[in-house]
Amino acid sequence: MSDSLPETDAEWRARLTPDQYRICRQKGTEPAFTGAYWDEKTPGQYRCAGCGEVLFDSATKYDSGSGWPSFWQPARETVVAEEVDTSHGMRRVEVHCARCGSHLGHVFPDGPRPTGLRYCINSASLTLDPADK
Numbered sequence: 001m002s003d004s005l006p007e008t009d010a011e012w013r014a015r016l017t018p019d020q021y022r023i024c025r026q027k028g029t030e031p032a033f034t035g036a037y038w039d040e041k042t043p044g045q046y047r048c049a050g051c052g053e054v055l056f057d058s059a060t061k062y063d064s065g066s067g068w069p070s071f072w073q074p075a076r077e078t079v080v081a082e083e084v085d086t087s088h089g090m091r092r093v094e095v096h097c098a099r100c101g102s103h104l105g106h107v108f109p110d111g112p113r114p115t116g117l118r119y120c121i122n123s124a125s126l127t128l129d130p131a132d133k
Contacts, residue, residue, distance in 0.1 A: 005051055005100050012050075020049050023124045024102035027087075027094070032067025035123025039063075044130040045075065046121075050102035055079050055126070056119070064111070064118050069126065071119040072111045080119070082107065095119060 006012045012025050022028040032038075037046070046056040046069070056071045064070035074080040078098060085094040085106065092106045104125045111118035 020124045023122045024050050027103040030122050030124055035068060037069040037123040037126060037128060038067055040128065042128060042130050044128050046126045047129055048097040048100060048102055049125050049127050050097060051100035053079055053097055053099045062112060066120055068105060068120045069123055072115045072117055
């Protein structure tokens with residue numbers, strides 16, 4: 001992926017699939033148990049679908065039972081940014097790509113050790129870069 005980021009809505013629409021655009025740029029979500037990576041076991045790195053930034057490593061992926069890919073920590077602390085989300089009548093913490101702002105999903109305090117966090121991420125927000133390439 002290019003180092004430059006789209007600047008206009010039209011450029012984002014051209015870069016992303018319609019589903020990726022709806023989720024990454026409009027803060028949508030995919031139905032549970034439908035995304036490409038919710039049950040993926042391939043070792044590798046998960047990159048942002050919007051800009052290609054490495055966001056998560058498969059070594060931190062686990063089966064949360066939620067139906068979305070879940071990780072207990074980002075690849076680096078600085079690659080994922082957070083903000084409070086009060087949509088849908090509840091208070092959650094949204095996570096997005098710190099580089100391009102693409103919506104990824106939410107983080108919850110009910111994950112496994114060592115962090116106790118569950119980064120619940122939409123598959124459409126990610127691309128998998130397999131380790132055996």
